[in-house]
Amino acid sequence: MDDVAINYATAFDGHLAFGKRPALLIVDFVMAYLEPSSPLYAGVENALASNERLVALARELRIPVIFTNVVYMPGGADGGLFYQKIPALRAFDAGSPLGAFPPSLQPADNELVISKQYASAFFGTGLAVTLQRMGIDTLVITGLSTSGCVRATALDALQYGFAPFVVREACGDRHPAPHEANLFDLQAKYAEVVSEDSVTALMRAV
Template sequence: MIQGDGDLSANYTAAFDGHLEFGKQPALLIVDFVMAYLDPASPLYAGVEDALDSNIRLLAAARAAGIPVIFTNVVYEPGGADGGLFYQKIPALKAFDRGSPLGLFPPTLQPHEGETVVSKQFASAFFGTALDEKLRDMGVDTLLISGLSTSGCVRASALDALQHGFAPFVVREACGDRHPTPHDNTLFDLQAKYAEVISLAQALDLFESCK
């Protein structure tokens, strides 16, 4: 919630006061948590070490509960021929050219054998990928979403999850952005219109209830 603006909160509550139910078949979607956002030498560095710690806890809990885990990353052919206008708009996306170490998952947040990795070229984890089909094949009805960045690929993926019929539950502490203002504003808007924004503690409790 945006702090210190009761009028705004009241205004939104008057129009947007619905809630989504947590389903019977959840999965964890970790969006683009790669070295480009963790390496201070990267143009995309975002200082999201706290969010990394939250993702480590979230991932361990999902695995312990037997919840399917999906990682996404971004991979472009050199020069961005498959990146379209997105690649043109954000020159820093060159960090994700195939073979770049900035596109790797951090050592403490690695997919296990058998876990799904979806490589994408645009903001949403659904756009131009087979994620929708993969989730339906697994019988998933709910996505707990974490990752980077809150105002970019997390937002786009949560919106598309809703539009594809998967209830999105965005985990606040497990998302990160370059600045707290877009992070907080995006979470406020997601909660109002497109998703349930929950705490890490709530997410861990939900995983525990799935055991």
């Protein structure tokens, strides 16, 4: 890893500043990744605890909290090739209990929930326009999975002009290898990958 880090540092050594108007964006933290019988189970209980702490902090500081989930028409007519490529996405057919938020991580009545059909929280949704109208300049991104929807969302956040700060402990994947590889690449090219402690300090300083 040290050799890779040195190699990458010769080309990818920039950093993004934490802005003045952040929002916490929790990507797809739903029961499909927590229920052992689910085909998408990822053993992300530690990440759940990190999200619980960050949500509590954001609410304390009155930083907007936004949740995303995935919902398909039964049979996936609105899921296109993504639904075809990943049969496990049937877990998110409308009405499936696997698509529900866990009891300890529920949106408040005044918090936005973005329902999507593809990996990025921006693709095919009104998220970018909503964030612009709110004056948001920075997204603290957490959720599942690191190599899938978190990565896609962070990339699109950058492309739409919102500085993405991905919280290492608050994301998860079904195996450590893709989790770590994607965090490494996100830090190199598209986002700031930060610890829960460091983002807590950044949020409190706003």
